[in-house]
Amino acid sequence: MSTPLVARPQVPPRRPRPSQSQRAFAERTQRTLWRRRLVNRVMVVILGTAAIVATLPLLFILFHLVKEGASAISLDFFTRMPKPVGEAGGGLANGIVGTLILVGVAAAIGLPIGVGAGLYLAENGRTRLANTVRFLSDVLNGLPSIVMGIFAWQFLVRPIGHFSALAGSVALAAMMIPMVTRTTEEMVRLVPVALREAALALGYTRWRTSLTVVLRTATAGIVTGALVAIARIAGETAPLLFTAFGNQFWSVRLSEPIAALPLQIFTYAVSPYDEWHALAWAGALVLIALVLLISLAARFATRARFGGMGD
Amino acid sequence: MTDDAAVEAPVTLRETRETSAASPARLDTHALNAYFGAVHAIKDVTLALPDRRVTAVIGPSGCGKSTFLRCLNRMHETIPGTRVSGRVLLDGADIYAPGSNPIRVRRHIGMVFQRPTPFPTMSVRDNVAAGLRILGKDTPGKRETDAIVERALQRAALWEEVKDRLGASATALSGGQQQRLCIARALATEPEVLLLDEPTASLDPLSTQRVEELVYELRRDMTVVIVTHNMQQAARVSDMTAFFLSGEMVEAAPTRALFTTPADQRTEAYITGRFG
Numbered sequence: 001m002s003t004p005l006v007a008r009p010q011v012p013p014r015r016p017r018p019s020q021s022q023r024a025f026a027e028r029t030q031r032t033l034w035r036r037r038l039v040n041r042v043m044v045v046i047l048g049t050a051a052i053v054a055t056l057p058l059l060f061i062l063f064h065l066v067k068e069g070a071s072a073i074s075l076d077f078f079t080r081m082p083k084p085v086g087e088a089g090g091g092l093a094n095g096i097v098g099t100l101i102l103v104g105v106a107a108a109i110g111l112p113i114g115v116g117a118g119l120y121l122a123e124n125g126r127t128r129l130a131n132t133v134r135f136l137s138d139v140l141n142g143l144p145s146i147v148m149g150i151f152a153w154q155f156l157v158r159p160i161g162h163f164s165a166l167a168g169s170v171a172l173a174a175m176m177i178p179m180v181t182r183t184t185e186e187m188v189r190l191v192p193v194a195l196r197e198a199a200l201a202l203g204y205t206r207w208r209t210s211l212t213v214v215l216r217t218a219t220a221g222i223v224t225g226a227l228v229a230i231a232r233i234a235g236e237t238a239p240l241l242f243t244a245f246g247n248q249f250w251s252v253r254l255s256e257p258i259a260a261l262p263l264q265i266f267t268y269a270v271s272p273y274d275e276w277h278a279l280a281w282a283g284a285l286v287l288i289a290l291v292l293l294i295s296l297a298a299r300f301a302t303r304a305r306f307g308g309m310g311d
Numbered sequence: 312m313t314d315d316a317a318v319e320a321p322v323t324l325r326e327t328r329e330t331s332a333a334s335p336a337r338l339d340t341h342a343l344n345a346y347f348g349a350v351h352a353i354k355d356v357t358l359a360l361p362d363r364r365v366t367a368v369i370g371p372s373g374c375g376k377s378t379f380l381r382c383l384n385r386m387h388e389t390i391p392g393t394r395v396s397g398r399v400l401l402d403g404a405d406i407y408a409p410g411s412n413p414i415r416v417r418r419h420i421g422m423v424f425q426r427p428t429p430f431p432t433m434s435v436r437d438n439v440a441a442g443l444r445i446l447g448k449d450t451p452g453k454r455e456t457d458a459i460v461e462r463a464l465q466r467a468a469l470w471e472e473v474k475d476r477l478g479a480s481a482t483a484l485s486g487g488q489q490q491r492l493c494i495a496r497a498l499a500t501e502p503e504v505l506l507l508d509e510p511t512a513s514l515d516p517l518s519t520q521r522v523e524e525l526v527y528e529l530r531r532d533m534t535v536v537i538v539t540h541n542m543q544q545a546a547r548v549s550d551m552t553a554f555f556l557s558g559e560m561v562e563a564a565p566t567r568a569l570f571t572t573p574a575d576q577r578t579e580a581y582i583t584g585r586f587g
Contacts, residue, residue, distance in 0.1 A: 198428035200389055202442040202496065203418035216432045 065288060069281030077282055081250060082264075085273050092283050094250050098259040099287075101252060102165060102244055103234050106172035111226055114177045115215075118184020118222075123210060125189075134185075141178040146238035148174045153242045165251075165258035168244025172233040179232070183225025187218040220301055227298035231291045237262035261287050337362045338383060338420075338504055338534060343397035345375070345382050347390070352378045354558045355397075360504075360551075365526060365535040367549035367566065369542055371581070374555040376538045380506050383536065384420040385413040401503070418442070421497030425509040427489030429481035429496075436477040438492055439463050442500040459499055467495035468525050487518025494525065505529060507537040511544065523548050542582060546570055554578045 076091045083090030117133065124130050152171035157163055191214045199209040215222075240246070246263040247256065261283050268280035338360040345353035352375045360366045368376040381387040382395055385406060398405045406416045429438050439460045444450055451459060460477070464470040469491040473484070481492060490510060497505060507526065511519040526548045529535055539545050545552050546566060553563035554575075562575045573579040 192428075194424060194426055194428045195430065197386065197389070198424060198430070198493070199441075201384065201386055201417055201422035201424075202445070203414050203500070204445055205414055208445060213430055217430070219432070 062288070065281060065285040069278070069283075069285035072278040072282035073285065077279075077286075082248065082279070083275075085271075085276070088275065090275075090279070092259075092261065092264055092279060092286075094247065094259040095261045095264040095283065096286065097252060098165070098244070098247070099234065099261040099290075101254075101258060102168050102172060102240070102260055103230060105166070105169035105254065106176055106233060107226070107230055109169060110173035110176035110229070111180060113173075114180025114226075114229075115184050115222060117177070117181040119188055119210060119215060121181065121185040122188035123214075125185075133181075137178040137181050140174070141182065144238070145175055145236050146241070148172075149239035149241055149243055152239065157243060163243060163245035163257040164255050165244050166254040168240045168258065168260070169254070171239035171243045172236060175236065175239060176229045176233050179229040180222075180226055183229075184218070184222050187221030187225065188214055190221070191217045223301040224298045227294050227301065231294040231298075234291055234294070235262055235287055237266055337400075337402060338536070339398075339400040340383070341398040341400070343379070343382055343399060344395065345378050345387055346394040347378075348392045352558050353382065356560045358553055358560060358563055360534055360536055362534050363530055363532065364550040365530050365537060365548050366551045366553060367545035368536065368538045368553050368555060369540075369545050369581075370555035372540070373557075375558040376555045377508055379555065379560075380422075380508050380536060380538050383504070383506055384417050384422055386417070386422065388413070418446075418500055419502050420504040420506060421500065421502035422506040423490070423493050423497050423508065423510050425512045427486055427493050427513070429484070429489050429492050431480070431482045433481060434478045435473050435481050435484070435492065436460050438481045439495045439499050441496055446500075460495075463495040463499040464492075466498050466525075466529070467491045468521060468528075469495055485518075487514050487521065490514060490518065490522060491525065494522070498529075502533070504534045504536065507535065509538055509540060512540065519544075542570075554581065556581070 074091075076089055077093075078091055078096060079093050080089065080091035081093055117137070121130050121134055148171045151174060152167045156167035156170055160167075195217060196209055196214060199213040200206070204213065240260050240263055244260055244263070245257040246267065247259040249259075251258055265280045265283040265287070268276040268283065271277070340356055340358050340360075343353055343356045343358075344351065356379060368379060370376045378387060383399060385395075387393050387395055395407060397407075399407055401416070401419060405411065406413075406420075430441060433441065436457075440456050443456055443459060461470060461474075464473060469488060472488060473479075473492075476483075481489065484492060490513075494505075494510070510526075511522050514522065523544065526535060526537060530550070537545075537548065549566045551563065552566045552569045554561045554569065554573075554577075556577055562569065562573060562578045564574065569578065570582055573582060
């Protein structure tokens with residue numbers, strides 16, 4: 001491996017001078033090279049360390065969860081209800097199903113609204129309404145999740161008079177909407193104007209162009225954004241505290257309080273019982289596995305070559 | 312190459328559509344003006360575009376030739392803040408008349424852009440069929456669509472190259488193939504007029520040649536208007552040439568006459584390369 005000399009125009013000596021100055025020059029060049037190599041090494045080590053440290057928390061958490069929680073995971077964990085304190089065994093079937101229902105309903109509410117709003121923002125970006133919506137949606141995105149819970153409590157729990165799965169889903173959907181709105185807008189904006197014009201020139205109406213050409217071209221990106229949003233709300237605890245509330249028993253009804261994994265993890269983790277601690281660890285492990293699975297699905301969705309073609 | 316284009320597609324299924332092309336289509340502009348906000352981009356252009364001929368529109372960058380083309384199928388108005396006045400007659404009917412539907416106009420006047428614009432989520436076949444799907448109750452069935460797609464691809468001299476991968480993504484084709492795909496897509500709905508906006512500007516010389524040969528073939532059954540930067544191209548493919556300069560149409564004449572004995576000094580200056 002030969003390193004080329006530092007590119008410096010070699011000025012021919014005006015007078016035939018002894019090689020002393022030349023030697024000095026070569027020495028200086030060598031020293032500069034040395035310094036550059038050293039700086040390069042040091043920087044690579046520093047940045048590499050930062051990169052590793054950035055992923056350490058995840059590795060650490062995973063390691064810990066597997067160590068503490070894996071023993072509690074069995075078929076029972078997924079199929080059985082929690083047992084009263086003191087009895088061995090039992091699972092978190094209600095929490096797992098509850099989380100799936102909560103997230104599913106939240107996605108059913110949040111996705112159409114988020115994608116619709118994003119499409120509107122991308123297509124009518126300069127109107128005053130669009131600017132307002134964009135700003136508010138950014139504010140909403142930064143709002144603490146517990147505030148979403150309070151919002152849902154105020155509008156759904158209090159008027160109805162009791163906690164419900166629906167209220168929890170609405171709180172989660174409210175968290176999801178701004179995320180989906182902004183990613184949809186970004187993705188739709190990436191679709192070239194030329195494509196839109198090509199569709200219009202073929203005699204497509206404006207809405208048809210938006211739906212069949214623009215939205216479809218942006219689908220992979222939108223799906224990824226949606227899955228990331230779903231993964232994020234799946235682990236939320238705060239918005240559920242006084243909306244879905246949690247439920248010790250089996251319930252799949254939207255109008256009743258419903259169990260949720262994050263809530264159960266919280267309850268079990270702060271309890272004084274060892275069996276419950278194990279369940280909390282296992283619950284956390286399952287939750288992370290779920291999020292990981294969704295992230296992988298997002299990866300897969302972006303890689304899909306061209307969106308499933310019809311007829 | 313030309314052999315492909317000359318291959319006659321099975322005509323049986325197409326008979327009904329052919330009849331409409333029998334009545335001569337012709338495009339006329341009368342005192343056409345176009346604006347971008349306050350900018351007067353097209354000034355009082357009156358021009359008759361002869362049927363079954365290729366008309367080339369030449370002129371320096373920013374002279375309004377693309378805008379003029381976009382006025383012919385009402386694409387200009389899709390840009391916010393733009394305005395058009397004057398008349399554009401397609402077979403004697405003003406496409407800007409109140410009650411005239413721009414969507415319908417665009418189905419009769421096809422357009423191909425400077426850069427190839429295949430729909431990336433669609434296969435080769437579905438790209439060509441894209442214009443057929445939106446015809447409402449006139450949308451042909453699957454078998455008829457297949458026949459139309461084959462015919463359109465043959466007219467665009469692309470059939471031989473893609474017949475074995477009609478289901479592949481359109482983005483897998485080369486740039487030149489993509490452009491011919493876009494031409495096939497525009498041809499599938501059998502428009503009376505085809506507008507080409509610098510169709511070879513982003514293509515290599517070989518692909519350019521193919522598209523030019525194609526344009527030359529198309530004049531047999533339709534009116535073609537081609538905007539081009541390239542005067543040699545205008546001379547090669549067109550029957551008539553219109554020269555535009557800062558929004559005005561300076562001169563329009565049979566191509567040979569315009570290039571050999573231009574009537575206007577500005578035209579002569581431009582074609583002899585003194586500016587632009």
